Amino acid sequence: MSEYIMEVNDLKTHFHTKQGIVKAVDGVNLRIKPGEILAVVGESGCGKSVTSQSIMRIVGQKKSEQLSGEVFYHGEDLLQKTEAEMRKIRGKHISMVFQDPMTSLNPAYNVGTQIAEMPQIHENKPKKAAWQRAVEMLKKVGIPSPDKRASQYPHQYSGGMRQRGVIAMSLSCDPDLIIADEPTTALDVTIQAQVLDLLRRLRDETGTAIMLVTHDLGVVAELCDRVAVMYAGKIVEEGTSEDIFDRPKHPYTQGLLHSVPRPGHAERLQPIEGQPPSLHDLPEGCRFADRCPFVMEQCRNEQPDLLTTETPGHTVACWLEKEGVEDDNRRTRPRQQPEETF
Ligand SMILES: Nc1ncnc2c1ncn2[C@@H]1O[C@H](COP(=O)(O)OP(=O)(O)OP(=O)(O)O)[C@@H](O)[C@H]1O
Ligand SMILES: [Mg+2]
Structure with missing residues (x-):
């Protein structure tokens, strides 16, 4: 190998x-x-x-x-x-993080849902467990009050937080x-x-x-x-x-x-x-x-x-x-x- x-x-x-x-x-x-x-x-x-x-x-x-x-x-x-x-x-x-976080984030959905989608699709994780994973990932990338923040929409995040959110998304299936x-x-x-x-x-x-x-x-x-x-x-x-x-x-x-x-x-x-x-x-x-x-x-x-x-x-x-x-x-x-x- x-x-x-x-x-x-x-x-x-x-x-x-x-x-x-x-x-x-x-x-x-x-x-x-x-x-x-x-x-x-x-x-x-x-x-x-x-x-x-x-x-x-x-x-x-x-x-x-x-x-x-x-x-x-x-x-x-x-x-x-x-x-x-x-x-x-x-x-x-393999996951990708782009320059503009809005390339990866959909303004119409809260950030937690978008991160949770990855383990739901790729690992068949049930919705609740996937949401928990999303909160955990937001915490890992240093987003304060991740429980609350997961329910917020991308426009409620600052630019730096959005990029952290995208990094959380990229990590959510442990690539x-x-x-x-x-x-x-x-x-x-x-x-x-x-x-x-x-x-x-x-x-x-x-x-x-x-x-x-x-x-x-x-x-x-x-x-x-x-x-x-x-x-x-x-x-x-x-x-x-x-x-x-x-x-x-x-x-x-x-x-x-x-x-x-x-x-x-x-x-x-x-x-x-x-x-x-x-x-x-x-x-x-x-x-x-x-x-x-x-x-x-x-x-x-x-x-x-x-x-x-x-x-x-x-x-x-x-x-x-x-x-x-x-x-x-x-x-x-x-x-x-x-x-x-x-
Ligand atoms: N679909 C395309 N059709 C034709 N040319 C393209 C296409 N996509 C990229 N290019 C050209 O390929 C070259 C390399 O582009 P690329 O985006 O990879 O540069 P880069 O190194 O990432 O630059 P930057 O630091 O500005 O992001 C550029 O000249 C660009 O115009
Ligand atoms: Mg480039």
Whole structure:
């Protein structure tokens, strides 16, 4: 049996549009161990949400949405499952938390009823026992007076409480994997930190693995065991939090780290210049080449594969790694500082 609960191999999601084929996900590989928190990070539009939705088979149903590759969950390929089989997996074994809690909550029903529905459907729990479970889950996610709150409607909850409610719903059937797509992006900073703390506590208590999708590298350092960095439909670097934050290899990862405020790093923030390539007109070589401060000729002609670095488990798709460029100046050269000073 594999040590992973999920193994995504060469996942591709291509959308056929009037403008051409949009390669939103284009050969993604991911691995998640039981109880692990994996962050998938990258700029807006790089394919993070489409990756999550493809794993859950929320996309890929229409003729214009072409899905390929493998998504092994406990050794079974989800891409080969029928829709009826997927319905049994979603919510029960793998659940999803979206950015906007109102995607998951129906304004017409009280929150308790909506959470209770999950164990009723998936575990045939009688109504009363399912309601008890809902109250218990609300308590677990830190909602005060859960008995009373369960009978209230989503509009009676604050934004942060609604997201806690959705997390309670996602936990109600004791899944072994939660895919949380920007679960805190719509919340203000203090509440964001509380919800992230909650996710970590729940993982510690329940042992559920979490795939946390975010464009904000700043939020993941403390929370995640592993980080996968995504760029233009591909994973360009993957490793433990320490690998990614202390010894990033890919110039894109280095650029991301320079562009977000981080505790203990006082240097001036430097956004990565330029834009990612269009997903329906991708370059032949490395997709980051146009923005890369270390670009070489080879980078423009050939796409680099993910290679293991000197640290086992830390992989990077960059020709600098392949070429074994040992010129430390090159690797650690500070990114050019802008000339003007304030
Ligand atoms: N149904 C669709 N048809 C065509 N293109 C699509 C479709 N869904 C998504 N895309 C495109 O796929 C790309 C990846 O989108 P995705 O939503 O996965 O990005 P993301 O990394 O989640 O970004 P964000 O951080 O903004 O949420 C985008 O360019 C988007 O426009
Ligand atoms: Mg998204």
